[in-house]
Amino acid sequence: EAVRVGEQWRTADSLESTDAALVRAEAHLGGHDLDACAADLDAIAATDQLLLSRRLHELHLRARLTERRNRPAEFTAAAQAASELVASAQGAIRSLEVRAALAEHAGPLARRDLARALERGEAADVFATIERWRAASRRALVPVAAHDPTTDDLVAELRWLRAGLAPDPTDQPARQERITDLERAIAAAQWQQSATAPAHPDRIVDLDRLRDRLAPGTVYVAFTETADTSYALLVCAESERLVPIAPTAEVSAAVARLRRDLRGAAHAAANPRLRDVLAEAVTGSARMLDTVLLAPLRPWLTDHDRLVLAPSALLHAVPWAALPGIEHRPVTVASSATSWARAGADRTPVTEVGIVTGPAVGNAGVEADQVGSIWSAVGRPVRTGPGPATAAEAVAVLAGTDLVHVAAHGEHAEHNPLFSSLSMADGPLFAHELSAIRARHVVLSACDVGRSRVRTGDETLGLTAALLTLGVQNVIAAVTPVPHEVAAQASRAYHAALADGLDAAAALARATRDTPGAEVWCSFGGEFAPSAEG
Numbered sequence: 001e002a003v004r005v006g007e008q009w010r011t012a013d014s015l016e017s018t019d020a021a022l023v024r025a026e027a028h029l030g031g032h033d034l035d036a037c038a039a040d041l042d043a044i045a046a047t048d049q050l051l052l053s054r055r056l057h058e059l060h061l062r063a064r065l066t067e068r069r070n071r072p073a074e075f076t077a078a079a080q081a082a083s084e085l086v087a088s089a090q091g092a093i094r095s096l097e098v099r100a101a102l103a104e105h106a107g108p109l110a111r112r113d114l115a116r117a118l119e120r121g122e123a124a125d126v127f128a129t130i131e132r133w134r135a136a137s138r139r140a141l142v143p144v145a146a147h148d149p150t151t152d153d154l155v156a157e158l159r160w161l162r163a164g165l166a167p168d169p170t171d172q173p174a175r176q177e178r179i180t181d182l183e184r185a186i187a188a189a190q191w192q193q194s195a196t197a198p199a200h201p202d203r204i205v206d207l208d209r210l211r212d213r214l215a216p217g218t219v220y221v222a223f224t225e226t227a228d229t230s231y232a233l234l235v236c237a238e239s240e241r242l243v244p245i246a247p248t249a250e251v252s253a254a255v256a257r258l259r260r261d262l263r264g265a266a267h268a269a270a271n272p273r274l275r276d277v278l279a280e281a282v283t284g285s286a287r288m289l290d291t292v293l294l295a296p297l298r299p300w301l302t303d304h305d306r307l308v309l310a311p312s313a314l315l316h317a318v319p320w321a322a323l324p325g326i327e328h329r330p331v332t333v334a335s336s337a338t339s340w341a342r343a344g345a346d347r348t349p350v351t352e353v354g355i356v357t358g359p360a361v362g363n364a365g366v367e368a369d370q371v372g373s374i375w376s377a378v379g380r381p382v383r384t385g386p387g388p389a390t391a392a393e394a395v396a397v398l399a400g401t402d403l404v405h406v407a408a409h410g411e412h413a414e415h416n417p418l419f420s421s422l423s424m425a426d427g428p429l430f431a432h433e434l435s436a437i438r439a440r441h442v443v444l445s446a447c448d449v450g451r452s453r454v455r456t457g458d459e460t461l462g463l464t465a466a467l468l469t470l471g472v473q474n475v476i477a478a479v480t481p482v483p484h485e486v487a488a489q490a491s492r493a494y495h496a497a498l499a500d501g502l503d504a505a506a507a508l509a510r511a512t513r514d515t516p517g518a519e520v521w522c523s524f525g526g527e528f529a530p531s532a533e534g
Helices: 002-008 014-030 034-045 052-068 072-091 096-105 107-120 123-133 149-162 172-192 207-213 248-267 272-293 295-301 337-343 364-376 391-400 463-469 484-499 504-514
Strands: 218-225 229-235 240-247 306-310 331-333 353-357 403-407 421-424 427-430 441-444 453-455 459-461 474-478 521-525
Touching (some): 014 052, 072 096, 072 107, 096 107, 107 123, 123 207, 123 229, 149 427, 207 229, 207 337, 218 295, 218 337, 229 248, 229 295, 240 272, 240 295, 248 272, 331 504, 337 521, 353 391, 364 484, 391 421, 391 427, 403 484, 463 521, 474 504, 484 504
Parallel strands (some): 218 306, 306 331, 353 403, 441 474
Antiparallel strands (some): 421 427, 453 459
């Protein structure tokens, strides 16, 4: 029947004709008429100006055809072509949401590609497959776009409403409806915004290049999973190894339990009795996740004093420093080996430090003064204000200094992550507003703005992900809420270690070791190791 319908469409316009050919090809594949399927796909491949979704559909069918014919090299070629097509399309787009959405088109092929690699069980093959698909949008930084005053006006109104400054705050349904309309309009404007020049995706890193980048004593660990089993791929200077970890459901349950207990502990900080009970619960949950996730890897982690971790979607919000098996070692959390290698190790001296505070953050002023004093003592200019900054002032600091500390409440918008925000004096500063950023290193000390929403291809959306995609080298942020006094103490310890010459991951390891409760901070992105000179 599908073949008959496809034949009826054969003489339609070019778009319908292509759809008809795809229907016929899929029907022939399902009916085991492989030669007819190949002929349909060859005809489609010869079509000029084929839409991305249809080209990816054609490549997916071609991969399935080569699999039926037992031609593994041709399957890999189709998968590589699809991956490069997605990455190139993403590089021409400013909207992080659209970039992530493009990966959805290649989702079925990506999942089959990974499943085949895991079935073969060769570590090098699994590494190449993970890198082919994981966080493809991070292979290209967000391109610059022309300024759009209309979008500025929409964002200003949204900030006004989200800050609770509407004329009639009791009319909540109308206010929420307008907020929803504004978010849609802002997102649509960014989808349509043209870039001044496309960003070209980086070449996917291979094992040899990754090994060259790994410092002595460093191990790279990429996590991945199927519906049934979770795996870890370990790479060090000498070798690589694929290790089955545990049933995926068991890992998922352990992650959920630890995050639940950590959130409870943060909110119980002012209640000594409840705090002690939940602290014990956190210890037990962390031990459980460590047993499930890291214990199978311990024989290969023991000889390494530094970790670069590339978590899967399941593990993107794990507070790694809370796990006993980490043993206070420096940990950098990367989206992929390719993005980590591109970021490199930034050893340029810090030239100016910016400090931004938001309203209603306990000890924010003291925290800002102490961080500023640490950097002033080593001769670095510090830019800060007398009180909570406005959104425009915060953007100016991010655009004008190379190390920025932000002590402000944040909100992770789970259902619309690029409207995750930082609370400023005049309302929220949205991830959507961040564009011209000079900062190489950003510390987000409060709340849990390190969280992201993960879509197909392990594409993360949220404030931290936006900063990294815009070119920030490294971001320190929490994945669960942090009590104010813990954030202030950890901030002092972290910046003191950084100013002493430690890199970001090592400075964070020292700060979390010395500050109970700060284990929920993570070092995201590349390595930030500023020189003591300058």
